[in-house]
Amino acid sequence: MKPEILFAAGEARWRRYEPLLRRALAEAGLAEARIGTDTGPPETVDYIIYTPDSQVRDFTPYTRLKAVLSLWAGVESVVGNPTLKVPLCRMVDSGLREGMVEWVTGQVLRHHLDIDRTLASQNGEWRPRAAPLARGRPVTMLGLGELGRACAQALAALNFPVTGWSRTARQVDAITCLHGATGLEQALARAAILVLLLPHTPQTENLLNAERLRLLPRGAVIVNPGRGSLIDDAALLDALDSGHVGHATLDVFRTEPLPPAHPFWAHPHVTVSPHVAAETRPETAAQVVVENIRRHETGLPFLYLADRARGY
Ligand code: NAP
Numbered sequence: 001m002k003p004e005i006l007f008a009a010g011e012a013r014w015r016r017y018e019p020l021l022r023r024a025l026a027e028a029g030l031a032e033a034r035i036g037t038d039t040g041p042p043e044t045v046d047y048i049i050y051t052p053d054s055q056v057r058d059f060t061p062y063t064r065l066k067a068v069l070s071l072w073a074g075v076e077s078v079v080g081n082p083t084l085k086v087p088l089c090r091m092v093d094s095g096l097r098e099g100m101v102e103w104v105t106g107q108v109l110r111h112h113l114d115i116d117r118t119l120a121s122q123n124g125e126w127r128p129r130a131a132p133l134a135r136g137r138p139v140t141m142l143g144l145g146e147l148g149r150a151c152a153q154a155l156a157a158l159n160f161p162v163t164g165w166s167r168t169a170r171q172v173d174a175i176t177c178l179h180g181a182t183g184l185e186q187a188l189a190r191a192a193i194l195v196l197l198l199p200h201t202p203q204t205e206n207l208l209n210a211e212r213l214r215l216l217p218r219g220a221v222i223v224n225p226g227r228g229s230l231i232d233d234a235a236l237l238d239a240l241d242s243g244h245v246g247h248a249t250l251d252v253f254r255t256e257p258l259p260p261a262h263p264f265w266a267h268p269h270v271t272v273s274p275h276v277a278a279e280t281r282p283e284t285a286a287q288v289v290v291e292n293i294r295r296h297e298t299g300l301p302f303l304y305l306a307d308r309a310r311g312y
Pocket of ligand 1: 073074075096142143144145146147148149165166167168169170197198199200201203204225226227251252275276277278279312
């Protein structure tokens with residue numbers, strides 16, 4: 001088998017991925033595969049390894065293409081590309097998942113234990129004030145996919161009462177699972193800390209608008225490592241200014257990098273994080289990509305297919 005694989009994810013990534021992909025291909029019995037950032041004419045390419053900053057915008061010339069394999073979990077920038085007619089696989093990577101669990105757990109504990117205030121008040125005053133136990137701090141997780149589920153379960157293991165919300169009905173151990181419009185209202189109403197791990201789709205755009213922000217308990221904290229478009233920025237700023245929302249820790253924004261003049265930067269109750277919650281780890285991601293190629297080459301179905309109609 002000699003599949004031809006175009007690495008359309010930039011030269012810098014190629015330098016990190018090349019040895020890992022070559023090793024994974026050899027281990028999968030695909031040592032003969034041709035792989036590189038410039039494999040030859042488009043009509044000879046079987047697979048494209050893809051990131052949103054890829055040079056490939058028009059898939060039409062890739063007439064032999066069998067699949068596009070995204071190195072990113074979020075596929076909103078490619079899933080609706082009308083020239084893409086072949087399967088699109090998104091990234092489900094244990095390294096990405098571990099990173100997200102660490103980041104979300106860290107942020108939730110930071111707010112739960114009020115670590116910012118403790119650090120800010122080190123001025124010689126001895127003011128003991130113990131935080132309540134996690135069991136008294138309800139957390140709501142919007143999104144119960146690969147990442148939301150893992151984060152919800154890590155938080156539940158620390159005794160946070162966790163409610164999860166998804167598009168379809170789900171069952172996740174130790175999590176109260178809700179779905180649908182009424183489920184969202186209930187999930188928001190009980191969220192002392194709200195975590196967003198939804199994809200960007202037309203249905204999730206501005207999901208957290210002024211009306212839904214009002215459903216949160218006063219002083220609730222928002223942690224958003226999902227996508228910037230999930231929240232109406234102006235409504236969030238109003239809710240922060242009025243004290244209805246206590247703090248927002250945001251890792252993702254409508255425009256990235258976040259423009260210097262954006263009010264989030266200067267807001268005393270916003271933490272800006274530069275889209276670092278979790279990144280695809282080449283060591284594990286290379287194996288995920290190659291496993292999908294191996295599967296298709298041996299007649300097995302692809303894993304982690306994005307659904308064009310759903311948009312994620
Ligand atoms: P996933 O496995 O596709 O899960 C998505 C979850 O969102 C599912 O539970 C899905 O519901 C739910 N959902 C989608 N549309 C919905 C809607 N309209 N209403 C209610 N629920 C909806 O995705 P994932 O791998 O967990 O990743 C989630 C997102 O995290 C990505 O799309 C990306 O935007 C973001 N991300 C951020 C970073 C970072 O560094 N900040 C890194 C990686 C990923 P169902 O279960 O019913 O399908």
